């Protein structure tokens with residue numbers, strides 16, 4: 001499913017109205033009906049106290065439809081028009097006229113905020129149809145106070161299209177926004193749901209079909225980022241020929257580790273093994289061999305010469321890469337003087353196998369980005385925002401303000417594949433962009449990134465294309481974080497739990513392949 005900015009949504013909507021010939025009023029009727037149906041499904045009890053907050057634009061127009069449908073279904077919601085009716089126009093005005101012609105009850109803002117607060121305080125559910133995609137700037141009076149009132153009460157809040165106050169492009173909340181329990185968005189999810197404050201205010205997101213399908217975006221030639229869904233990840237997962245042998249499933253090489261970071265390469269190697277790689281070799285500095293050997297039962301181990309607890313840059317020889325299908329360099333690597341030359345030498349030994357560069361590997365390539373552009377195969381970089389700041393010379397705040405654009409620009413400029421980690425992870429490649437709506441705080445732990453790197457390496461070794469390996473790994477990793485948190489709590493999830501739970505996710509996914 002594609003995600004859109006405000007102008008893109010407006011263009012698609014305009015195309016649906018002007019070229020396809022489905023009128024705005026019809027779209028509004030469908031939109032309002034979709035939300036009303038959800039509320040009726042959630043709350044079959046008709047006596048439930050519900051407040052509907054109606055704003056001045058088309059979002060408010062949707063609110064009128066919802067109110068009317070609920071009255072018709074036997075509910076008695078308190079519908080509040082929060083602006084002077086004189087302000088209404090277009091389809092919203094049409095809906096207001098229908099509402100009044102039907103002689104349905106409607107509260108006016110003239111009754112005062114104290115009176116509205118009484119309704120809000122006694123409501124079990126609140127429907128936010130105040131502001132949608134048309135908001136500009138900070139939320140003005142009286143909506144800012146009303147939003148605070150809603151957030152201060154304990155009612156279940158349904159946001160219509162988006163939580164009022166959220167900028168649907170940037171995901172920024174300038175002053176206040178509704179904190180929704182559920183958001184029913186129309187046609188396509190909005191980009192701001194996955195950026196900045198968006199994820200913390202939208203609650204459970206559901207996309208409602210209003211007869212404006214995403215295929216209209218394709219007809220308009222729009223290149224839009226796509227959401228990573230289970231279905232997409234299932235398609236991206238490499239196939240497993242039934243009579244394959246270990247050679248069929250590829251050989252992943254993980255290069256990393258140093259005296260302070262012994263666990264990182266182990267997590268990557270174990271993640272690779274547990275997600276299907278036929279063979280995994282772990283190349284580590286010789287000094288940490290005894291510790292690694294004691295903790296590893298899966299990967300082949302290859303030691304390279306080291307100094308002061310790190311690699312010393314030597315010992316990178318052709319036979320290390322023999323029959324290797326994918327390389328990951330960086331987990332636990334640390335920083336050392338010969339680091340830049342070390343990675344350069346690794347890349348020189350490769351033909352065109354995909355290479356993942358992670359953690360301090362990223363630090364060592366920050367001044368060699370042209371080398372990455374020149375590489376014949378796929379280069380996958382997996383920075384968190386701090387590492388992305390190092391790669392781009394920008395601040396973390398800058399990157400977080402528009403993760404999608406930053407990632408896309410970087411991927412195109414250097415012709416690399418990028419996994420920009422964080423809350424919400426972005427995959428950007430020269431060919432397209434994907435946004436991962438899954439994952440949680442349980443993944444924000446040392447070792448978690450190493451697991452992701454191992455999963456990507458594993459899928460690459462098994463023959464997935466670069467974009468597909470990233471999609472499948474990002475999904476399995478994030479969905480495992482969600483699943484593991486249900487079992488072990490958000491506090492208790494470890495990288496090892498992610499690897500174990502990943503197998504459960506894969507079990508479900510292979511059944512759908």
Ligand SMILES: NC(=O)C1=CN([C@@H]2O[C@H](COP(=O)(O)OP(=O)(O)OC[C@H]3O[C@@H](n4cnc5c(N)ncnc54)[C@H](OP(=O)(O)O)[C@@H]3O)[C@@H](O)[C@H]2O)[C@@H](O)CC1
Nearest residue numbers: 013028056057058059131132133134135136138139140161
């Ligand atoms: N996409 C689709 O296919 C469909 C979309 N539909 C729906 O249309 C919605 C978009 O409608 P929209 O364009 O009328 O904008 P909307 O969000 O109602 O807000 C505009 C009003 O808000 C006001 N206002 C603005 N900023 C403000 C502020 N900071 N603080 C306070 N007020 C502020 C502004 O007032 P003004 O600035 O003009 O004084 C204006 O009156 C969309 O989200 C979806 O719900 C469906 O019906 C059908 C199909």
Ligand SMILES: [K+]
Nearest residue numbers: 128131162164
């Ligand atoms: K809204």
